[in-house]
Amino acid sequence: MDKHRFMKAVLPYLLVFPAMFGIAVFVIYPVLYLGYLSFYKYNLMNPAKSKFVGLENYAAIFARDDFYKSLFNTAVYTFGTVVLTLAISLAIAVWLKRSTKLNAFVQAGIFTPHIVSIVSISLVWLWMMEPNLGFLNFALKSLGLPTSQWLQSSDTALLSVIIVSVWQGIGYYVLIIVAALQGISPSIYEAASLDNASNWKVFYKITLPMISPQLFFILIIMTIGSFKVFDTVRMMTNGGPNNATNTIVYYIYQNRTTNIGYASATGMVLMAIIGILTFVYFRMLAKKVHYQ
């Protein structure tokens, strides 16, 4: 009887243990260790010589211009990527809403970049954006349009990286939005047409609110993802020219060998920024999102 009661009390913990163990080892421990490192002047050659410096690393971050530069770049990149991806995905999804054979083909085509490694994509775009021999300038020239320096100029480099990210990402988001659009009951649109609603009104008052949960999800996921952008920057620009495309994660990466404590502190700051941003989103938008 006692044994039975013991089992009843212990069994739930036993069952959640494997998952909890994984989270503890792979999520909680690394985050805590990152926080721990951020308080040290860490010596990679001889960890024993590491020195506790308190909030010194954090003070250093907020005193340095290159941090603000990369934070600004990241913000611009995030804003550009999120807005462009959402707008273009939504437009394409509305266009591809009706399930015909042609639409399925186009959708598969748009989705393809998503299954290709971002490294390969970055390399291909790197060549296409080459100012003298690249395809993009060749195409612009043959159309009689002005060419661009793309990644080679600090004016256009960040935009070029944004274009590649958007191009790679839209297929996936189109897929999500198309699924959401197809989930809307056609009779609601019929009711709206009997209510004499214009196309714009139907889109604004019915379609958008109906897919708001998916749009909100995309907004959050993309903001977090964009704030952590690294691979395109690493492959295409290495943060250049003149730090024009240096983003926070790449900034952390640059400090990985020279100053582990400083890099860790930057990581903690990044985590806090993303956390605050997500919180603000929920505060501002959650009421506007319609859940069925």
Place this chain on the structure above:
Amino acid sequence: MASIQLKQITKTFDKHDVIKDLNLDIEDGKFTVLVGPSGCGKTTLLRMIAGLEVQTSGQIYVGGKDVSKVAPGQRGIAMVFQNYAIYPTMSVRENIEFGLKNNKVPKAERTELVEGIAETVGLSDYLDRKPSTLSGGQRQRVALARAMVKKPAVFLMDEPLSNLDAKLRVQMRIELIELHKKLGTTFVYVTHDQVEAMSMADKIVLMNKGEIQQEAPPEVMYHTPSNAFTAQFIGVPPMNISAMSDGFSFGFRPESASLSKEKLLGAFAAHGRIVTREMLGSETIYQLKTEHGSFMIKSIDDSFRVDDEVHIAVKQDKLHFFDARQKRIAPSEPAYEQSLDLLRGRRYG
């Protein structure tokens, strides 16, 4: 208020004619019910009147005006959908006033209209609620209010009661009849349920396979069905129909037969054994196996039991005869006497 005329309407889906050369006049201010088995084209017909479906050929007139190419929102009609099609993201108030807003009705007038209608259908306390917090019956009322508030010339309803439970359905049926009386507007109501059709309609339009079988008031359709299909579609249980020679057949309603343990006399008489018995309260339905086939008999006498040997008889004026093309033979037609002879010959032969 408006009448509706359908002229030579044909609707083709994937090269298959769902409706062919259909003509129908729906009278102004009447409660017309389109009824028929599923797939008979009744919903397609309703959707064509609404403009949600475009006819392959033919014209539709609402209030004498050709609306064949007019957008749904400008035909002066309102529709209640089977699944209500309420806008889930809008409050009850927004749902009801959406059509008014689109038609640029001024705000003060809009508020007055919405609140008046909400009062009528009993939704006043729910105006600021979201549809997801309402019960099935309340959603039904939102759908009705949304249709009513536009003061349409024609009300279209596509099986509006099929998602309600049995009790609420009966209650809403009465409310709809009252609503029709109060508004005096043309109602076109689609259902597959002949009980709904019988109880609500001023006129029933019975369809099968895209063709109109009969247009008549409920009692006319019940007592003088124009063919065997109508006779068997209307009424529960359906009319008993049994074949005679030359493709002719005869039939009678389950309640038209008298039932007894003694031998009975009538234009048609038979004896058989009770196979099933359904006691429904005020009446009992027996299934009888006889030498002429099996018949359903409705009786107020519940004293018979399964396996009892019984006699039935039907008077001549309660008998119906159908010719080889399934059409009903009226007593005035010469073929009627011939049918009676066939029945007698069979009885004595």
